[in-house]
Amino acid sequence: MPTLGVNIDHVATIRQARQTVEPDPVAAAVLAELGGADGITVHLREDRRHIQDRDVRVLRQTVRTHLNLEMAATEEMVNIALEIQPDYVTLVPERREEVTTEGGLNIVGQQSWLTEVVQTLEAAKIPVSLFIDADSAQIEASATVGATFIELHTGRYAEATTEAVQAEELALLDQGCQQARALGLRVNAGHGLTYWNTYPVACLAGMEELNIGHTIISRAVLVGLERAVRDMKGVIWGRHGAIESQG
């Protein structure tokens, strides 16, 4: 089954609401790891609306699993990644006015720039993941620019309002995963995954890591982060009863 990368951006969002020092995403990362997180994911946005440069620096020193740095494919962010040396980088599209990352990155439309970015990072031994829709042309372009991973955008699957549409979206994720693996890419997935819709994605053949944030931090507000992470690990492993039985 895939590993779990816990996205802790929302912890920093609460802190930034008061421009103070609590809650500290560094403490959240420790608790997430104690709960069984296999990796910690943070998105350093250009507008620094939640995660700050200091967070990424301290997390690099304290994370015991692996650190996935989500960022835009800009020169500023590439330089920060080269300095910090996360275990891998996920390149995401960024628009200032968005509430969260909306669509996948357009690889087809910026192949030469992305080739340069991927080469620079991979030459520094930082594997690169590209956050894309499960679209055949984008997957092919991801292999062409030399990425190690793709992260399939699960937003459309998560937002499906009927079982039929959800099944169609899951089939597209499955096809995308198989196409990518045939091209030699490793495959992660994320966005909009919850305690109720994650298991079918976790079961897709060849899926390596799921990056999940909102649903885990939402549950953590009520039951604590360690338990929220443990519950999600239970979902990924098909132990649905884990959610009810850990009282």
Ligand code: PXP
């Ligand atoms: N993967 C990527 C690339 C993302 O940008 C996000 C949101 O920050 C996530 C996964 C996690 O999404 P969610 O918070 O909906 O679980």
